[in-house]
Amino acid sequence: MLGPLVNPALPLRQLTGVFNLELSRMYGYLSQKTGRQLTIVHDLNGYDEVSLTGPVKIISPQKDVLIHPEVLGFAIIDPEQIASGKTVEESAEILKKVLQNKGTEAQKNVVIANAGLALALSAEEEQWKKGIKLAKESIESGAAWESLTQFLKHQPNS
Numbered sequence: 001m002l003g004p005l006v007n008p009a010l011p012l013r014q015l016t017g018v019f020n021l022e023l024s025r026m027y028g029y030l031s032q033k034t035g036r037q038l039t040i041v042h043d044l045n046g047y048d049e050v051s052l053t054g055p056v057k058i059i060s061p062q063k064d065v066l067i068h069p070e071v072l073g074f075a076i077i078d079p080e081q082i083a084s085g086k087t088v089e090e091s092a093e094i095l096k097k098v099l100q101n102k103g104t105e106a107q108k109n110v111v112i113a114n115a116g117l118a119l120a121l122s123a124e125e126e127q128w129k130k131g132i133k134l135a136k137e138s139i140e141s142g143a144a145w146e147s148l149t150q151f152l153k154h155q156p157n158s
Contacts, residue, residue: 005030005038013037014117015085017048023058037061039121047077050113051126052077052106058117059064072116072128081106099155112136130134 005027007014016038018024024042031038039060043051050056052069054076068075079103085091097103098111112135120131138144 005034011014013039013121015039015041015121017041017043019046019048024057024059028064030049032061037121041087042075042118050110050117051079051082052110054080060121067128069127072113072132075115077106078107084109096145096148099139099148101142101145108139112139 006052014036016027018027018040019042021042021044024040027038027040027071039058041049041060042057042059043049044055044057045051045053046064047053050072052072052074055066058065058067059157071128086095094103094107100109101108103111112132115138116130116132117128118131119134120128135144138147
């Protein structure tokens with residue numbers, strides 16, 4: 001739980017998912033003391049990311065908001081639609097399919113929502129819809145998959 005707060009890289013901007021609302025508030029308070037732009041995401045259904053199963057709390061130095069999937073342009077989905085694999089390998093396969101634009105619509109939308117939020121924040125914008133559009137284009141064009149394969153080519157034991 002301390003990892004994002006003690007990251008030795010000290011990124012000036014960081015998006016961090018937290019599984020617990022009380023912990024997300026604590027992260028928000030502590031990040032105010034760092035001078036860094038730490039944005040905390042807590043899905044009210046207990047996820048540490050935007051799950052699109054319901055509202056998500058976003059805490060940043062500028063604001064504390066509750067966002068519903070519809071505001072981001074998505075329908076609410078059932079948790080079963082985004083269940084992870086039973087093993088690390090199965091979960092990796094799901095991710096590969098999503099990045100190849102071959103995952104389910106629900107899986108793809110959750111990845112797009114999270115990536116879009118990260119893109120909007122890294123561009124110093126609070127324009128979530130713009131970030132979501134960029135994330136969707138990246139998956140649908142194959143750029144996301146190409147980025148992952150290039151990254152893996154340069155990793156030991158990949």
